[in-house]
């Protein structure tokens with residue numbers, strides 16, 4: 210059984226290209242060792258100097274728990290809101306130890322509820338209703354090898 214977790218969070222400070230590359234390098238190594246796959250989306254709102262993450266992590270229960278503990282403990286982001294925690298019959302990001310997309314407003318334009326990712330209205334909705342459709346958004350970026 211594959212466990213799958215999706216969350217959204219806010220970066221303490223916007224991540225530059227180097228910080229993102231370092232985060233991914235670490236994540237891909239650790240995830241591969243733990244049998245975890247997934248996708249990380251980063252969205253920066255330059256007008257407000259805010260960065261946000263949307264991430265899906267999937268893997269066997271023990272591996273996922275180990276990685277999730279690292280993610281949760283990382284003080285470079287906060288306001289971590291779990292959107293979904295479920296089991297799936299098969300991995301949805303099997304070829305990516307951690308895929309990555311740095312997205313802008315245009316990339317999100319087609320996704321109801323995510324166009325304003327990171328705004329106050331977005332967070333209010335996320336806390337009130339969760340964010341149905343997060344998995345469809347994430348999955349739309351997946352390109353199997």
Ligand SMILES: Cc1cc2nc3c(=O)[nH]c(=O)nc-3n(C[C@H](O)[C@H](O)[C@H](O)COP(=O)(O)O)c2cc1C
Pocket residue numbers: 232235236237239240249262264276279280283285286307
């Ligand atoms: C948005 C975000 C996503 C992360 N994703 C992962 C991940 O997929 N896998 C992982 O092992 N760590 C992930 N982390 C955690 C950190 O990369 C890692 O725990 C941190 O660099 C500490 O590394 P250290 O073990 O060298 O102290 C994430 C952290 C953040 C802020």
